Amino acid sequence: MGDAKTFSSAESTIACNNGVPFHDGDIIVRSTTAQVDFRIHKAFLAVASPFFRDMFSLPQNEAPSRSASVEDMKDGLPIVPFEEDPQTLGTLIQLCYPRWMLLDCKPIFPTIERVLPVLIAAKKYAMDGVEREVRAVLISPRFVDPDPLRVFALAVKHGMYEEAKICARHTLRTPVLAKQYIPELENITAGAYYHLQDYHIRCGAVAAGVVQDVRWIINETSVWFDCSGCRGGSPPVMISGDKRKWVAKWWADFMMEAGNLLRDCPSGVVVGVDSHVVQMAMEKASTCVACRSRALREIKEFCAIFSAQVDKMVDGVEFSYLAPNGIA
Ligand SMILES: [Zn+2]
Numbered sequence: 001m002g003d004a005k006t007f008s009s010a011e012s013t014i015a016c017n018n019g020v021p022f023h024d025g026d027i028i029v030r031s032t033t034a035q036v037d038f039r040i041h042k043a044f045l046a047v048a049s050p051f052f053r054d055m056f057s058l059p060q061n062e063a064p065s066r067s068a069s070v071e072d073m074k075d076g077l078p079i080v081p082f083e084e085d086p087q088t089l090g091t092l093i094q095l096c097y098p099r100w101m102l103l104d105c106k107p108i109f110p111t112i113e114r115v116l117p118v119l120i121a122a123k124k125y126a127m128d129g130v131e132r133e134v135r136a137v138l139i140s141p142r143f144v145d146p147d148p149l150r151v152f153a154l155a156v157k158h159g160m161y162e163e164a165k166i167c168a169r170h171t172l173r174t175p176v177l178a179k180q181y182i183p184e185l186e187n188i189t190a191g192a193y194y195h196l197q198d199y200h201i202r203c204g205a206v207a208a209g210v211v212q213d214v215r216w217i218i219n220e221t222s223v224w225f226d227c228s229g230c231r232g233g234s235p236p237v238m239i240s241g242d243k244r245k246w247v248a249k250w251w252a253d254f255m256m257e258a259g260n261l262l263r264d265c266p267s268g269v270v271v272g273v274d275s276h277v278v279q280m281a282m283e284k285a286s287t288c289v290a291c292r293s294r295a296l297r298e299i300k301e302f303c304a305i306f307s308a309q310v311d312k313m314v315d316g317v318e319f320s321y322l323a324p325n326g327i328a
Helices: 042-048 050-057 084-095 110-125 128-138 149-156 161-171 185-187 190-212 249-264 276-287 289-315
Strands: 003-007 027-029 036-040 072-076 077-082 237-239 243-245
Touching: 027 042, 027 084, 036 042, 036 084, 042 050, 042 084, 042 110, 042 276, 072 149, 084 190, 110 128, 110 149, 128 149, 149 161, 149 185, 149 190, 190 289, 249 289, 276 289
Parallel strands: 003 036, 027 077
Antiparallel strands: 027 036, 072 077, 237 243
């Protein structure tokens, strides 16, 4: 048992390139999948995990049975075998250590695939603090922003319902009802996906309602209210203070298009100033001499308020997913 590679700061490239203090300590933890050892201070494992606290408080031959137990010695130190691969084990240990000891070496999660094994291991060894930290990584913008449906499916699969709610909110930027397929959907129930679709439909109705009732519009001096040359084809709209205002046709078209988009993708980013629907509106506005000079500046200000109004209204819609075991 003593011929495994020891994971030291000098030769480590697995978990961190900046030098992990895993060459010093009073216990060896071994990844049995690759026979890689980490020499660490067992006190940090004991603080992070009641499982290891209990194990280390027992005489060596009475260690509690789970995958990890003290089995052998190396360099006069007990070896605790782990089923986890070296990358997972290295990251898990890093997360148990105080940050000041790791200097610039932060736990590395290059891909979402690296997050889940650490999360599963943290649960397995009852490392509650580590688990909380890894759950926060899972729903961090770098994973959720590019692929919210995927992270949603992973969160549901692993029973993380609060994280699933957060991911569901992020999926609103994409049309879930457009039959988007990802392999991770195979791992969740039809019930979970039904609730996500239902959430989209309810949010879509609320977001489209922001266009239908524009009494949230306070600024009545925008060019689309002022330009008499662009009016036509649309009835006046009622804005804040119950004032009826005639509007430019290009702006009425823009709002109708925005409403259609928001029904499918009920998120404020859909009507951001860089969005396609705004660019189309600016092309139409540019054909009017009166609107041309003011439209872009004023639509930028308007879209910031419009977008925030959509998000505010959607925030009020609850994602009512109930897990099979009844945990909301
Ligand atoms: Zn005009």
